[in-house]
Amino acid sequence: MKRFVYGITAALAGAALAGCTMAQAPIAGTIFTDVRGGVGVTGNSGAKKVGTATCKGILGFAAGDCSIEAAMKNGNITKIHHVDSDTKNVLGIYAEYTVKVFGE
Secondary structure, eight states, X not given: OHHHHHHHHHXXXXXHHHOSSOOOOSSOOSSEEEEEEEEEEOSOOOOOEEEEEEEEEETTEEEEOOOHHHHHHHHTOSSEXXXXXXXXXXXXXXXXXXXXXXXX
8 A cells, every 4th residue: 555655656756847838938847837938139239129929739749830030020021139038837737939040
């Protein structure tokens, strides 16, 4: 019986730490994540325009185009100044990752 309890406890702990749907972040909480971070910077001047691209996941299924290229197209940007990201994750059940491209 003791082995069974340890086994269940280990399985639940592993599931809580791994999560079904994880989003990329510089730091992630196992219960809730809402993090903003920088992805990259260039030597180009000016950040007059902003373009975003988002991917979403729920219950282990994820879809979307959250590439820098998609964000550039959405913001009509040809020269990148810098790129940021937003990450949200709730219990590994719901995840959202957004790339924000700033430039001209």
